[in-house]
Amino acid sequence: MLTPLEWEALTLSLRVSGVAVAAILLPGLGMAYVLARFDFPGKALVDGIVHLPLVLPPVVVGYLLLVSLGRQGSLGQWLHETLGVSLPFTWQGAALAGAVMAFPLLVRAVRLSLESVDRKLEEAARTLGASRWKTFLTVTLPLILPGILTGGVLAFARSLSEFGATITFAANIPGETRTLPLALYSLVQTPGKEAAAARLCVISVVVALIALVASEWLARRARRRLEGRHA
Amino acid sequence: MLEAQVFQRLGDFTLDTSLTVPAEGVTALFGRSGSGKSSLIRLIAGLGAPEAGTIRLGDTWLVDTQRRRWVPPHRRQLGVVFQEARLFPHYSVRGNLRYGMPRAARTDFDDLVELLGIGHLLSRTPGRLSGGEARRVAIGRALLSRPRMLLMDEPLTGLDGARKQELLRYIRRLARDTGVPILFVSHDTREIGALADRVALIEEGRVLASGPVDEMFARLDLGPRTGRFEASSLLEARIVAHDEALCLTRLALPGVIEGETLSVARLDGAVGDAVRLRLRARDVGVASTQTPPLPDVACLPATLREIGDEAHGPFVEVMLDVGGQALRARLTREAVGQMGLYAGQALQARLRSVTISRHDVIVT
DSSP, rough: OOOOOHHHHHHHHHHHHHHHHHHHHHHHHHHHHHHHHHHOOHHHHHHHHHHHHSSSHHHHHHHHHHHSSSSSSSHHHIIIIIIIIOOOTTHHHHHHHHHHHHHHHHHHHHHHHHHHHHHHHHHHHHHHTTTTTHHHHIHHHHHHHHHHHHHHHHHHHHHHTOOOOHHHOOOOTTTTTTHHHHHHHHHHHSTTHHHHHHHHHHHHHHHHHHHHHHHHHHHHHHHHHHHHHHH | OEEEEEEETTTEEEEEEEEHHHHHSSSEEOOTTTTHHHHHHHHHHTSSSSEEEEEEEEEEEEEEEETTTTTTGSSSSSEESSSSSSOTSSOOHHHHHHHTTTGHHHHHHHHHHHHHGGGGGTTOOOGGOOHHHEEEEEHHHHHHTTOSSSEEEEEETTTHHHHHHHHHHHHHHHHHHOOOOEEEEEEEEHHHHHOOOOEEETTEEEEEEEHHHHHHHHOGGGHHOOOOGOEEEEEEEEEEEEEETTTTTEEOTTTTTTOEEEEEEEOOOTTOEEEEEEGGGEEEEEEEETTTOTTEEEEEEEEEEEEEOOOOOEEEEEEETTTTTEEEEEHHHHHHHHHHHTTTOEEEOOOOEEOOOOEEEEEE
């Protein structure tokens, strides 16, 4: 059904986005918790930096990544020399670009659901002998699960559709960083490949739809458990 | 025993008071809304920290600001029942009950579930419970955490009359059967009359007085605070007979000669059971000892103990002694003058049976 090239682009896309979301899940949860629950000087600044990728042109984000994590960048140089890791022009680099772009969406969704959690339930848990940590795991976390799911799928979709930052930071290397949008872009640039481009278009739409439907289904299931229509 | 001495400013409100709760029975913390009773409960539970003060439970210091000691709420071993039930929506009733339950308390589970009458609810989720059921589960959940004391913050708020009555009975039973001391916050004199052994009166962030419930109810000087119109006395009595045909129960007061019974609507208790009666001062009248009996009116031999010192207004409150128990009566100033009442005088306390409703009698 799919040509080897399409298959390659699709699996690469899924892998890059999967790794991106997995990598930001915990930091995103932590950042959302800090922003939702604590007041500290410079909070507005932190909030702004987290949300910057939402409003910056993605190319700028990619360029900043390249400048800081490239071989010439101070951070990139350190990574290369101490850990032997080089991110630009690799699929891990593409995942990083996707992660940075998706981070604010995840934080936003989790933060919103954290803010809607009834703090009184957490108080009740504390009086029942639960430490802060146990309260978080047994009360807060289950209550924000729908928000985490929604945010996770949103981040996954954002990472899947990432183009500007990826092509700037990780370039467009077949089999390494040529994800679906990049493959589509290459086909559009090539005369006579309109049909192949159309096929990729359809694949992208189908993947996005599946993600959205799955997230909706999961979130509804989780909400139903909370409202108690199921035991 | 719990001893708290705390100081805390909350906006322009200051809580600055001390409170002692004995290690047994039900102690009511009584005050209007905004008097600081909920804030005090939160400090005791550890959901807030006082600016200065100490809180001690038995020989454990929970708070001592001078020694920078503050035990976090989960290590205080205090059960809290909040105004809203605060059940966890993502656990079943059983899950909620077990949330804070230590291994050692497993054997209590079945007994408590039965005592609270929530056995048929165990697999339900909290969203499908009625208000009264949810409160009962919340009480069970708090008790199963094996608390050294149970704090209840107006747990009856928002329930209708029948549910309230039912929950009151459960709480009374708990206090008697589990032996866990209860600190009960309320602004309702009827709830307190039904439940409390002791009362602490709080106003504007300060506990003004505390003592046994009958004494507190009887103290004339607290009248304006408990609400003069609702002013009442609490009396202990005993069921001596039921009259099934007339649907009446006869009650005898201790220290009052046989025959002088009080008739009330048929009660559930058995003959010999103790009951607690709440009699409103405005329903009690006095008459001289020679006055002939009237049908439907109980005549209890009484001694006038004290005449209230209100200087103005149409009404005066007098305190009577009925077989050693304090009974307050509300009279017109006119009647006090016409009858020439004086302290120490022998009188009859008169009370129409129909003024005592079922809600005013608690079988204990």
